Amino acid sequence: MKRTIDQWRNCKPSTMVTQQSEAALTFALEDAKSDIQELYQALEKIIASRQSLVDALKKDCQVSNGFPHGSRPKKLKYTDAQCIQVLAIRYPHLSKELQDPPK
Secondary structure: OOOOHHHHHHOOHHHHHHHOOHHHHHHHHHHHHHHHHHHHHHHHHHHHHHHHHHHHHHHHHHOEOOEOOOOOOHHHOOOHHHHHHHHHHHOHHHHHHHHOOOO
């Protein structure tokens, strides 16, 4: 990142506009653009990793009682909704992603 998070937290846009040069404002906007792009890329990676975890948990839930998905007796098969309920109980911090995965 071009600037630390503390620099951004302590930044006062109204002060920058009234008390800094045009060049300083240009540099600040260029830094902001660069930092936003970097943070967005990092966020995309986190979302993808988290979604991979959610997908793996859903798949793992579908494999139960030693029967691979699709080959076990119907009376033992979890529905997708039942799997999501079980996973939401086991992993409450992922319950939102289990219900409505990020796009």
